[in-house]
Amino acid sequence: MVQILGFKEEFNRIKLNMKNEVNLLEKNGIVPHLVVFLIGNNGASEVYVKNKSKSCNEIGVNITVIRLPEDIDCCALIDKINYYNNDKFCDGILVQLPLPKHIDINTVVFNINPAKDVDCFTPYRLGKLCFLQPEDLIPPTPNAVIYVMDFIGIELRGKHVVIINDTILLGKPLTQLLLNMGATVTVCNIYTTDIETICRSADVIVTGVGKPDFILDNRFCRKGVAVIDVGIKEINGKVVGDVNIDDVDNASVVTKVPGGVGLLTISFLLQNIIKIAKLRLGHTIIEYGQMQNM
Amino acid sequence: MVQILGFKEEFNRIKLNMKNEVNLLEKNGIVPHLVVFLIGNNGASEVYVKNKSKSCNEIGVNITVIRLPEDIDCCALIDKINYYNNDKFCDGILVQLPLPKHIDINTVVFNINPAKDVDCFTPYRLGKLCFLQPEDLIPPTPNAVIYVMDFIGIELRGKHVVIINDTILLGKPLTQLLLNMGATVTVCNIYTTDIETICRSADVIVTGVGKPDFILDNRFCRKGVAVIDVGIKEINGKVVGDVNIDDVDNASVVTKVPGGVGLLTISFLLQNIIKIAKLRLGHTIIEYGQMQNM
Numbered sequence: 001m002v003q004i005l006g007f008k009e010e011f012n013r014i015k016l017n018m019k020n021e022v023n024l025l026e027k028n029g030i031v032p033h034l035v036v037f038l039i040g041n042n043g044a045s046e047v048y049v050k051n052k053s054k055s056c057n058e059i060g061v062n063i064t065v066i067r068l069p070e071d072i073d074c075c076a077l078i079d080k081i082n083y084y085n086n087d088k089f090c091d092g093i094l095v096q097l098p099l100p101k102h103i104d105i106n107t108v109v110f111n112i113n114p115a116k117d118v119d120c121f122t123p124y125r126l127g128k129l130c131f132l133q134p135e136d137l138i139p140p141t142p143n144a145v146i147y148v149m150d151f152i153g154i155e156l157r158g159k160h161v162v163i164i165n166d167t168i169l170l171g172k173p174l175t176q177l178l179l180n181m182g183a184t185v186t187v188c189n190i191y192t193t194d195i196e197t198i199c200r201s202a203d204v205i206v207t208g209v210g211k212p213d214f215i216l217d218n219r220f221c222r223k224g225v226a227v228i229d230v231g232i233k234e235i236n237g238k239v240v241g242d243v244n245i246d247d248v249d250n251a252s253v254v255t256k257v258p259g260g261v262g263l264l265t266i267s268f269l270l271q272n273i274i275k276i277a278k279l280r281l282g283h284t285i286i287e288y289g290q291m292q293n294m
Numbered sequence: 295m296v297q298i299l300g301f302k303e304e305f306n307r308i309k310l311n312m313k314n315e316v317n318l319l320e321k322n323g324i325v326p327h328l329v330v331f332l333i334g335n336n337g338a339s340e341v342y343v344k345n346k347s348k349s350c351n352e353i354g355v356n357i358t359v360i361r362l363p364e365d366i367d368c369c370a371l372i373d374k375i376n377y378y379n380n381d382k383f384c385d386g387i388l389v390q391l392p393l394p395k396h397i398d399i400n401t402v403v404f405n406i407n408p409a410k411d412v413d414c415f416t417p418y419r420l421g422k423l424c425f426l427q428p429e430d431l432i433p434p435t436p437n438a439v440i441y442v443m444d445f446i447g448i449e450l451r452g453k454h455v456v457i458i459n460d461t462i463l464l465g466k467p468l469t470q471l472l473l474n475m476g477a478t479v480t481v482c483n484i485y486t487t488d489i490e491t492i493c494r495s496a497d498v499i500v501t502g503v504g505k506p507d508f509i510l511d512n513r514f515c516r517k518g519v520a521v522i523d524v525g526i527k528e529i530n531g532k533v534v535g536d537v538n539i540d541d542v543d544n545a546s547v548v549t550k551v552p553g554g555v556g557l558l559t560i561s562f563l564l565q566n567i568i569k570i571a572k573l574r575l576g577h578t579i580i581e582y583g584q585m586q587n588m
Contacts, residue, residue: 106425110425122421123417123418123419123420123421123422123424123425124417124418124421125417125421126417126420126421126424127416127417127418127419127420127421127422127423128417128421129421130417130420130462130466131400131404131417131462157485158485158486158487160486160487160492166473168424168425171473172424172470172473175469175481176466179460179465179466179481179483182483182485183485184480184481184482184483184485184486184487184492185480185481186478186479186480186481187469187473187478187479187480188478189473189476189478191451191452191476191477191478192452192454192478193452193454193478197495198454198478198495201491201492201495
């Protein structure tokens with residue numbers, strides 16, 4: 001019997017912890033502050049930003065949404081990002097994707113101060129994952145996946161993880177993190193031949209395709225495999241993941257969509273902001289001592 | 295019949311091309327300059343640095359070897375690196391590994407200016423591989439492996455490459471490069487169970503273990519697989535790779551050790567230095583125009 005995992009309770013629990021952390025920071029005069037750039041009028045982006053705002057408000061993180069017109073010039077956008085790169089009261093900067101077609105995503109993202117890059121899209125942040133230190137920022141989606149693996153109780157050393165996604169949002173950074181932990185990792189993409197066979201050799205499958213014609217079912221699953229669903233798409237007005245939950249009998253565990261990894265992703269975005277804000281304590285050593293005694 | 299590939303001729307051909315490039319740069323008043331830090335008295339390091347010096351001299355690249363005592367303080371070493379980080383006549387900086395035990399490798403390497411990091415060990419350089427541009431530096435060993443694949447005529451899109459090495463020298467950066475090219479990639483390490491079975495699903499095996507007890511033979515090879523040997527070890531005073539060349543009948547191609555990928559690695563190190571030196575042309579636009587007309 002396959003176990004279907006949702007993370008609503010975990011999400012609430014993590015949020016409560018973060019709220020306490022933010023409270024402690026506030027007592028030291030620090031209010032974590034996220035700046036989101038929202039360009040043009042993309043319906044999905046509006047929803048994503050609204051959700052982020054809601055979560056920020058719930059735990060006491062300040063959020064500023066900078067709305068800019070669809071036809072904004074790339075240099076003008078970078079200028080505005082630069083302002084916050086140097087603003088000591090801004091902890092995190094996030095550029096909501098997708099961007100209008102005339103703007104090169106990389107040019108924009110590479111201009112985010114890596115120290116404030118809560119999505120970990122900058123080269124420095126991605127490369128730093130190879131040498132991960134506790135104080136480092138971790139990209140929210142891969143971090144959520146690792147959290148789920150730990151939640152399920154998977155000891156990663158020696159396990160074979162197959163990731164169906166080769167982007168900088170998921171597959172590329174997750175590979176580095178899993179290799180750090182001693183896992184054997186296979187990354188598949190749209191060119192992979194015989195993806196079912198590869199998946200049937202996995203202890204854990206992480207799927208993040210999100211396309212209507214891709215459905216992960218029992219053909220991909222050997223007995224006992226854990227399946228972590230990071231796919232998201234709309235079918236007949238309903239949000240679903242990559243996995244056909246009615247046909248994965250071989251799996252031991254499958255994560256829900258919605259209510260699964262996506263929820264945790266928001267938590268880990270917030271956690272990055274708090275992590276950065278905490279660095280401000282370094283500049284106020286006396287208050288840090290006081291905080292420890294609280 | 296398995297084909298055994300060496301790259302001595304390729305090495306000489308590439309060197310000749312580079313010599314011509316360096317000549318053109320010299321006519322513009324630019325002599326590419328590599329600075330190597332050699333700390334303590336490690337016999338193997340001495341040999342490696344000697345080989346690099348020889349190749350640099352052959353193609354006209356200046357090389358300065360800074361010898362420092364075994365007991366040098368970490369900060370003193372970083373100070374010396376910093377001098378060359380800011381020296382406009384130094385194009386590339388290389389810290390010969392291993393370092394004495396009291397010095398943290400990452401602390402040292404992270405202080406190399408990423409723009410001069412010819413080995414691509416800094417986080418920025420590693421992360422930049424996810425967004426590779428023609429002008430970017432590429433780590434020499436992974437670059438040599440990609441070159442060999444191209445030399446053999448492997449169309450990487452859709453191919454399954456298994457890499458037996460998960461370090462920042464080979465497995466981690468090579469994965470990013472191969473994913474950029476549409477390959478399916480599996481990375482194995484010392485914890486991988488049933489490595490033979492995983493290898494038997496590969497179109498290409500890249501092996502970089504270099505330990506006496508690891509021998510790659512026919513058990514790992516399905517019919518027609520290409521095997522690229524990046525392993526290096528000494529057995530009874532003889533330098534050998536990971537592959538037992540006498541027992542890989544199933545393979546279509548195997549690369550030699552010595553005389554294989556290692557030779558090409560030196561070429562791609564030199565190519566990085568030249569790439570950086572060429573950027574100096576950006577500061578002398580008129581000469582660049584003259585150079586194009588030569």
